[in-house]
Amino acid sequence: MTAPLARRRWAPFLLAAAASVPAEALAQAQQAPTLSAGNTAWVLTATALVLFMTLPGLALFYGGLVRAQSVLSVLMQCSAIACLASVLWLAFVYSLAFGDGGPAVGYLGKAFLASVKADALAGDIPESVFFMFQMTFAIITPALICGAYPERMRFSAVVLFSALWLIVVYAPVAHWVWGGGWAQKLGVMDFAGGIVVHATAGVSALVLAWMLGPRAGFPGEVKPPHSPGMTMAGGAMLWVGWFGFNAGSALAANHAAGSAMVATHVSAAAAALTWMAIEWVRFGKPSLVGIVTGMVAGLATVTPGSGYIGPIGALVYGVLAGGVCFAAVVWVKKRLKVDDSLDVFGVHGVGGIMGTLLAAVFGSAALGGAGLSEGASMGSQLGVQALTLAATVAWSALATFAIGKVAAALTGGLRVPREQEADGLDLVTHGERGYSF
Amino acid sequence: MKYIIAIVKPHKLDDVRNALTGVGVQGMTATEVKGFGRQKGQTEIYRGAEYAVSFLPKVKLEIAVDDAIADRVVDAIKESAHTGRIGDGKIFVLELQSALRIRTGETGSDAL
Secondary structure: OOHHHHHOOHHHHHHHHHHOOHHHHHHHHHOOOOOOHHHHHHHHHHHHHHHHHHHHHHHHHHHOOOOHHHHHHHHHHHHHHHHHHHHHHHHHHHHHHHOOEOOOOEOHHHHHHOOOOOOOEEOOEEHHHHHHHHHHHHHHHHHHHHHHOOOOEOHHHHHHHHHHHHHHHHHHHHHHHOOOOHHHHHOOOOOOOHHHHHHHHHHHHHHHHHHHOOOOOOOOOOOOOOOHHHHHHHHHHHHHHHHHHHHHHHOOOOHHHHHHHHHHHHHHHHHHHHHHHHHHHHHOOOOHHHHHHHHHHHHHHHOOOOOOOOHHHHHHHHHHHHHHHHHHHHHHHHHHOOOOOOOHHHHHHHHHHHHHHHHHHHOOHHHOOOOOOOOOOHHHHHHHHHHHHHHHHHHHHHHHHHHHHHHHHHHOOOEOOHHHHHHOHHHHHHOOOOOOO | OEEEEEEEOHHHHHHHHHHHHHOOOOOOEEEEEEEOOOOOOEEEEEOOEEEEEOOEEEEEEEEEEOHHHHHHHHHHHHHHOOOOOOOOEEEEEEEOOOOEOOOOOOEHHHHO
16 A cells, blocks of 8 residues: 555645646646645644744753753754744745755745745645645754754854755755655655654764864763753653654645554654663663653654554564664764764664664555555665665765855854853853853 | 851751751851762763763851850751761851841840
8 A cells, every 4th residue: 555655745746747737737627636624724733733843842852951051052043943944944945845846956936935826735735734834844853953062053153054954955855755856756755754854964963063073071071961851841842743743744634644643652652661771771770861862762763654654563663763772872972972962863863764764664564554665665665765865864964064164164163162162152142041040 | 156067968958957946046047059078979871971970969057156055056967967878968167256136236146
């Protein structure tokens, strides 16, 4: 059964392509899809849930993990990126990602939505709703990278880097996978953004953290998270919001949305328990930061497979997410010695990549999934998944390096001076303090 | 007069206060402080990474008392703040030269 895949994101572009051929226009008009009120209502709701993931979910999740002197700077970075990505999305990034175009990137036909009529449909929902839903993904993806550079990156560099990254990395990869680009034509399976969101953000975070250098005192003398409670509150918002992220990516109120919600929840819970168990056995104490981190790992990992896999597949996803992401987080900090401070690569990058590969396995009908792409075997699907990931990882890494160099040159260096880092970015950069003692 | 400074575990603060009012102490100042002694801080583990917390939270009490009750005050703190585990804290006793109550202008032990 390939129905969920076929429903996914393709519909608007096939319709748009058809509409551009005058000879077929009349025939299309006669059987033009009508607006589904049910689907529209669900995607509207899901859009709000996904925005809530970034503001305040991700902001609080990250904010609790830094020092008290820098908590506001993290909230500020997430807020500024959300606003910036929104304006750029309208201006031309939506068109780059989802406008008609070539295999690599969309053209500028939908810049400022100027050419999109008020009653235009994307599938059977308004294109305005599709635009908004996708915008919330374009907001959270660069915001995820905030976890790589807290407490030390210059704010002007954060703003410039995020803007360029959205244009150069997010837009093309979204086009490859969802917007009618080459990977979609190969039949890649990425239900809600294991490649487009988590692999891009995770790899870019690792490269940027490496370019930036570690926080003062890393690894031995870095201060512990200042508010695990804030992290838990933010993580819980991410969990709730993720229902919109994954189940909303069905772009319909249908069976795929329902099974995506089941998979999302099961994977998060199983990953959280796995992470907790590992800490309990290894360190003697199951920690709140640990269970919340495991939960987010489970959510990120299940994202690409969520609409394709069955509930038992989701359980396997979750257990693997907890174990593998835990190992990855430790490996990056202890072996690679890169201060990807809040573990964007270990949790999102590794989780998203693993989940994308696993989709080719647990998406198959034989293992309880909804079926692979038409005509694909498990092996050929795995090849498509791996090829798309390889291109995404390579492009994300190279482009991030180049963008980082440009941002550094234009803002006077990516890092704030050492003494400002020691004082904390809240007062130094934003003139505010998170707490008065 | 004696000026007594006691560093105690934060969760012992209420016990110490009750014990001191029991021996006639009229007032005290409590401050949240950080420090280390033989306990030397502790290690916390987040996401598999160890963080050395080298200053631990304590409460510092400052109490000015008449010579007559100074020994009883020290004993009361010693007993009420005691857990027997490392990090229970310390008590310092200093000679106090003078005291003055701002509202009335009283001085010496009348001001305590």
